[in-house]
Structures are given as structure tokens and as C-alpha cells.
Amino acid sequence: MKIGNLRLDQRYTFKEFKAMGEVTTTCDNCGALLKNLYTIEGEKDNALYIVGSECVEAYTLMNPLEYAEIKRTRAKHLRFVKELRKAKVILINEHDNYWFYISDNPESPVIKKVLSGKWDSNWRGRGIYEGEIKDIIDGMNCPIVHEAKECVA
Ligand SMILES: [Zn+2]
Numbered sequence: 001m002k003i004g005n006l007r008l009d010q011r012y013t014f015k016e017f018k019a020m021g022e023v024t025t026t027c028d029n030c031g032a033l034l035k036n037l038y039t040i041e042g043e044k045d046n047a048l049y050i051v052g053s054e055c056v057e058a059y060t061l062m063n064p065l066e067y068a069e070i071k072r073t074r075a076k077h078l079r080f081v082k083e084l085r086k087a088k089v090i091l092i093n094e095h096d097n098y099w100f101y102i103s104d105n106p107e108s109p110v111i112k113k114v115l116s117g118k119w120d121s122n123w124r125g126r127g128i129y130e131g132e133i134k135d136i137i138d139g140m141n142c143p144i145v146h147e148a149k150e151c152v153a
Contacts, residue, residue, distance in 0.1 A: 004029035004055065010044040012059045014070050018132050019078050029055040038070065081136065083124060090137055093147040098129040098137065 006012070006029045016039040023033045028049040038056035040049050051059065053074075060067055087100035103122040127133055137144065 004031070006049060006051075006055070006059060007042065007045070010042050012040040012042055012049070014056065014060055014066055015039040015041050015048065017070060017074050017077060019074070019081050020132070025050060027052045027055055029059070036074070080125060084133070084136060085140065087124075087140065087142050089142055090140070090144045091147060092129050092137075092144060096129040097126060098133070099126050100124050 004027070018037045018039075020035050020037060023035055025034055025037065026032060027034055029051050032052050032054075034050070034052045036053055037050050038053065040051060040056060040059060041047070042049065056070060057067060060070070083102065084100055086102055088103050089101040090098055091101070092098045101122050102124055129137065
């Protein structure tokens, strides 16, 4: 395991995973450039650290079940983000819930369908329009339809 900046006299628990599309920061332990951010918390200092995949494995290895959960969460999250990036239209309602539509036809019939409230199997994932997801959606080229508001596409 890489010995870096993190204390070795405490255990760390996994708190959160975020997949960023590009390098946004460096590992608090080893300084590596990171796209995938794992937040871990020190047992003694209760401080949060952001580390990469190698360091999260090294520092949470004492609990294999926990790491398996991280890997599952990461894989699921990456699949979700990959699909979200393929969205042709995104609908955001007044409560900041979003849905995305993956039809190959991004033309106006899709927009009409969105506005008429018709749902079909091309609708995917629902979630809260905030944080990392909001950043991804805001950076996409597809039309974003705000329910009960004007289309801002
Ligand atoms: Zn690292």
C-alpha cells in the first residue's frame, strides 16, 4: 500500500463516491490526479478525506465487505452516469426531480411527448437535480425541459 499523507494510526470508513468526467482534484493521501473521488472518514479525527481508488482500497482494506460495497456502488454509479450522458432530452419538474429520455430521435416529437406527459420505455432514471448530477446535466448539449416552464433548449 502507498504510504502517503493519511495517518496510519486510525481506521477509515467509506462515506461517498463521485465519478467526475474529468480530473478535478488530487488524492489527499498520495497526490494522484483524480477523476473518481472516494470520500473516507477518519475514525479518530472524524475528518473527511478525498482519495482515489488505490488509496481507498488500501485504507479501508481491513473491511472487505465495505470495499465490495464501494465497488458495487461505483460500478452502479458509473453505469448510471454513462447512460445519463446519452440522454436526448432531460425533464426537470418543479421539485427539481429529473428524468432523462434516451430515444434516438431528439427532434420535436420527443419534446411534444415530454410536454404532453406521455411516458414510454425510453424514459430512464429519476433523481434529484443537484450536486454532481446537476453539474453533468448542465454540461450536456441535449434539450432540458423544465416542467411547467418554457423550454430552455
Ligand atoms: Zn491516492
